[in-house]
Amino acid sequence: MQNARRTFCLIFSLLLAFAAPATLAQSPPAESAQLHVSSQTQSNGFRLERIPVAGGAELLTIFGTLDGLPAAESQTKEVPLVSVLRDTLNDSNPENDRLRYLWTLTYARPSFGQRIAAAIPFLYSRVGNRSHASGTPPPVIDLASTGRETWNNIFWLALQNILFDPYGLPVKISSRTYRHNLSDYRKAHIVRALAILSLYQDSVKTSNDNVFTPTEMQDIQARLMLTERTMGGIIDDIHLRNFFQKQTIVTRDNAGHNWELLRQRAESEQLYFEPLEMPDGSATHAIVWVAREDLERNVGREFHGRFLNISNPWHDERLKNWDGYTEVRYFDEDNRQVEEGTRGARRVEMIPLALYGLDHPKIPALLVDFRDRLNPKKREMSRRIIQDVTRNILSLSKYGDLPYFLGRTVFDFVTGRRGMDVNQPSRLRTYSQLKLLLSLDNSFNPQFREEIERRLESVSLNPMENDYQVEAQIAREQYRALLDYAQRPEGLPARLDRDRRAEMMPLNHGRAAQTFFRLANVMSFGLYTHCESATPELEARLDLKRRVDYHTRFLREVARSSPRVEIVWNIEDVRRSLRFLSENAALSGAKTADATALIFAHTEDEEAKQLCLNNLYRINNETARSALLRIYREQPVDSRWRALSAEYLRKAVREDQRIAPSDARTILSMVGGGR
Known part of the structure; x- marks a missing residue:
């Protein structure tokens, strides 16, 4: 009996290690004729490519010009970023269209080494990049069947508690760590997709070039946002518009609130606040600088680091002998930045201190400390360590242990109210957005961009992550694989046909049969889906x-x-x-x-x-x-x-x-x- 149990757990562990977060049929790319591009639209650095798929569908892909990335002579800086499959039932009537899969093309299946590292408890670091993408890219979401993912997650949670947790602490910690890293890896690319869709929507709002209807665009973004909610996949479509609008307002309010907190604190400490804007003009990040001349002037000055969360610059010998990146700015007598050569302007050498994310809940999120590489990483690790120790090792729950509930509530309240960048929500969102900003914006000095990138990558806690330059190459490779998959009769057209036949199931069966078929799908982890015979x-x-x-x-x-x-x-x-x-x-x-x-x-x-x-x-x-x-x-x-x-x-x-x-x-x- 014990050997049988071990064998059973071993099989499930292998499934856990090698199963992709969302799977499509995989097969090596086959040579075939080039797909016909039916239409293209271009606007402000973004281009949408529209390609027909056999069986009555179209593949819509948003390309972006990544001016911030170095490109080889044989490559352009245009990179495919997001693809969406729209099922049109082979007609031009938008009333029967249905959005199916969404691919963030930088989202690749982790390599074997990355998967092994992701299962190692308390390994909060990247372990390298995936060199090349192989096989059909996995979608980050099935827009037509979001409820199925919700029930699969609930079933996985039950399986974790029933099968893996009782088998022993090593299996429990490793399996939970792996699932956590896998989930965070997907969330990072969902955030990327949200930012890209928002930027594309802004770039075409003044023209008639938007291939997506306003309802489609809101539905896509709302469904992506709802992936963070436990029961988000079963939310009725009628609530998507309001949810999207409320979340957009919350995000803008957070950014505005953190902008003022950071600006006021920086100016009160005689530091310089500079917002960084996305291509649509929204300020998502900011840099705090110090003037070299102020270092001598403020020696011994008291420093209040609340919301800044960095060490005192006025006592730091490293800044006095700073040989890292600097910029020269010019300011007038009112301390406003002006162009070089402006009458009365004074020259100021600026040293970067820190880079922050502004749309983070509660407080500005420290992403890069130019003097202490580990400072933001330690702050990001604080919440994760608390969760891993209490849940995975001590098996404590806020809902089952009253002393822990009371202590954790007080601790969360104090750290949240006092602006302490400890035990805060993950920087995953703002971290992913900064990687996209570095890719899109060519206004950064190349040396400064390289410095930010090098320090930013060290903040990541996920062994499955790749750096943003490698992701651009992965996106190109995955797009080629996706086009090949869309061309093959046994590829995307065959999957589209299966999806339609599965969609026909409620038309042929009553509620009892529908419930049985859906339960069979969940219990088989999606391996079984009942499909009707198309007539x-x-x-x-x-x-x-x-x-x-x-x-x-x-x-x-x-x-x-x-x-x-x-x-x-x-x-x-x-x-x-x-x-x-x-x-x-x-x-x-x-x-x-x-x-x-x-x-x-x-x-x-x-x-x-x-x-x-x-x-x-x-x-x-x-x-x-x-x-x-x-x-x-x-x-x-x-x-x-x-x-x-x-x-x-x-x-x-x-x-x-x-x-x-x-x-x-x-x-x-x-x-x-x-x-």
Whole structure:
């Protein structure tokens, strides 16, 4: 029995070590004809390439000009960054389009050595780069099936606690460490994808070149943001717009808050604050400098390092004998930076002290300390060490150990309120953004860029990470592999066909069968997915179901957004969706009925109101009957809407439509069911 258990755990350990975070069929690239590029758009350093995929889809790839990277003579500085697969069902109607996979092309499967290092407990360091990418690149997310990933994560967590943890401390620590590093590696590239999509969206907002609709762009970014939430994958699409807007506001508020904290603290300590901007103009990072002339002037001056989190520069002999990177700036009599040659300008030699991330929660995140390489790394390690020791070794939980809960709550409160850069959330987001900024911005002095890069890479705690110059080469290689995968009939077209046939499953089976098939998918870690046999009839039903979902979502957004529909929305668009759903009421559900009832209450348009009542009558479910009955009750006695809703209720009774027993009795007593 013990040998069997060991064998079983060994098999699962191997699966854990070699399984990719998201898998696609892998096979070596095959030679094939060049894909036809159907359209290209260019704007402000970004280009979008649109390539058709057999079977009715298109691969949309955002290229960026990485001016900050050195390029070989045979290469351009343009690098493929993000690819998205859009399933169009082989037509030009956007109503049945569905976004599928998203690839961050710098996201490659870790090498064998990186995987081994990632399983070593308390190894908080990079161990080298992956030299080349091989095989089909893994997507960071399946936009059409985010719920599946959520349930897989929950199942992995249960498996960890049931199978690996009881087997012994070495297996427990190694497996948890590996999964943590794997998750952080993926999160870093999701952050990169978010930044790239935001920059691309900003670059095309003043033109008509954006291939993505506003809804598609918001959905992609919201789904990527939700990957950080435990149950984020099962959030309803209707909430994505609000979630995206709220998160965008929170990010901007954090950046603005940290900007002021850092600027005020730097100026009060007679240091110089300089924001660093992304290509869209948003300030995500900042550098704090000291003037060489101030070092002599402020000898012995007291230094308050709150929010700066660096050592006193006025007592530092290294700065007095500084032979590292410096810049010469010119300032006027009001201490404002001016151009060289400006009348009355004085020359000042500046020494960089530290570089910070501004959109980090609570406080500016120290990323680079130019005098102490280990300073930011120790601060980043502090929270990770606490988590690894308490969870992996001591098996403590805030939800199961009251003394630990109380102590941890007090510690978190003190470190958070006092601006201490210890036990803070991970710098993963701002770290990834800085790597992208260094790639895109060519305004940095090459020597300074190299210095920042060298120090920044030492901050990373993840053995799976690659440096940003290697990532550019990996992105090119992975894009070539992705194009090859898209060309092969047994590659991306075959996977697209399987995905569609899996999407047909709810059209052919009831709730019990659907639950069974989904459970089988989760229990098999996604290895089994039930697929229907594609027929022209099922393909037509799939097309219609997608269009019904499109119009249902539109009406739900209309119903939630405004107390008066025609003021905010084009009422003709609302009527068109109501007509379509009325004609295809058999595929409409409770969500459609709820949205229709709300629109009836929030519009004064006569035609829209009539369409709403007709829609509620044609949707054959209890929710629609209840909504129709509620409208009947709320309308004045002499209202024509009361009379029309009464007529629809009578017809529903005569046609033996689905009605809740309590509602059926009420309908019979109030409006009757006579013929």
